[in-house]
Amino acid sequence: MGGGGGAEEELTAQETALYDRQIRVWGVDAQKRLSKAHVLVCGMNGTTTEFCKNIVLAGVGSLSLMDDHLVTEDDLNANFLIPHDESIYGGRSRAEVCCESLKDFNPMVRVAVEKGDPSLIDGEFLDKFDIIVVSCASIKTKLLINDNCRKRSKHIAFYAIECKDSCGEIFVDLQNHSYVQKVGGEPKPKELAYPSLQEAISVPWKNLPRKTTKLYFAMRVLENYESSEGRNACEASLSDLPAVLALRKDMCDKMSSSESQIPTALLERLLAAGKKQHPPVCAILGGILGQEVIKSISGKGDPIKNFFYYDAADGKGIAEDIPPLSSD
Numbered sequence: 001m002g003g004g005g006g007a008e009e010e011l012t013a014q015e016t017a018l019y020d021r022q023i024r025v026w027g028v029d030a031q032k033r034l035s036k037a038h039v040l041v042c043g044m045n046g047t048t049t050e051f052c053k054n055i056v057l058a059g060v061g062s063l064s065l066m067d068d069h070l071v072t073e074d075d076l077n078a079n080f081l082i083p084h085d086e087s088i089y090g091g092r093s094r095a096e097v098c099c100e101s102l103k104d105f106n107p108m109v110r111v112a113v114e115k116g117d118p119s120l121i122d123g124e125f126l127d128k129f130d131i132i133v134v135s136c137a138s139i140k141t142k143l144l145i146n147d148n149c150r151k152r153s154k155h156i157a158f159y160a161i162e163c164k165d166s167c168g169e170i171f172v173d174l175q176n177h178s179y180v181q182k183v184g185g186e187p188k189p190k191e192l193a194y195p196s197l198q199e200a201i202s203v204p205w206k207n208l209p210r211k212t213t214k215l216y217f218a219m220r221v222l223e224n225y226e227s228s229e230g231r232n233a234c235e236a237s238l239s240d241l242p243a244v245l246a247l248r249k250d251m252c253d254k255m256s257s258s259e260s261q262i263p264t265a266l267l268e269r270l271l272a273a274g275k276k277q278h279p280p281v282c283a284i285l286g287g288i289l290g291q292e293v294i295k296s297i298s299g300k301g302d303p304i305k306n307f308f309y310y311d312a313a314d315g316k317g318i319a320e321d322i323p324p325l326s327s328d
Helices: 013-018 020-026 028-035 046-058 073-077 094-103 139-151 197-201 214-228 238-254 264-273 279-298
Strands: 038-042 062-066 110-113 131-135 157-164 167-173 176-183 186-193 307-311 316-320
Touching: 013 020, 020 028, 028 279, 038 046, 046 062, 046 094, 046 131, 046 157, 046 279, 062 094, 094 110, 131 139, 131 279, 139 157, 139 167, 139 197, 139 214, 157 264, 157 279, 167 197, 167 214, 167 264, 167 279, 214 238, 214 264, 214 307, 238 264, 279 307
Parallel strands: 038 062, 038 131, 062 110, 131 157
Antiparallel strands: 157 167, 167 307, 176 186, 307 316
């Protein structure tokens, strides 16, 4: 079901006036739900800042930011929320600086900093939120947070998003999601059951459709490499290519799949990117994620199930429904 709880409380006159245009698009009930939703974002980079801007402008109830890393010059490339003035960002965390900037976008939205390490988040802490977005974290951390979301008695939607220069991936887990789909102009209730992140990345490759995007496989190879080498997210570089290609062969052999599913040129592009993010791609991914979170909260519109990929090389956005292993 949609996040943000019920929508019994009325919008204030100020909220109705401020959000008039979007209320006309998705309705008063959706705006009420949005204004009661609480979002946590772990990892502030070019992609998540675009997402944060979008949901703050849309009128989410509250937004909490978790990223204790100190701002560096590298952050200025794609993170437009950080002023290009060292006297402002020097010695401060990404979350603190981004929080300050976001408050100016919409004073009616509560934006706050949550200090801590995402890899140490427990389930009780997550109960404060309806939506969790994780970026630039290891696969181990993503799996931990996703698993904790699923163990809570309340419904917590989980999203993971990564941008590697001109390529991007979004993962969505809404667990059991109820929403309204318009069919022939008439609203029709629908339900979707989502696999966990662990289930979605554990499917044997030979069981996947032939047309599954090559980015899906490439991202799995890179996250496995970083995990096996004890690296943090996005720390692999072009110098790691020989070892990554060896891992590709090993994974493809185990999966009875062809290495042609994961072109060397694609792995080279992703490794060369490192932590670099391409601002126009950040804007696209952040826009898609913002749209998906609003769908989840409002319970209106077909959500992505369960991966979304974008590659600026061909300008295509692809949704992939990766099913879990059958229990048969």
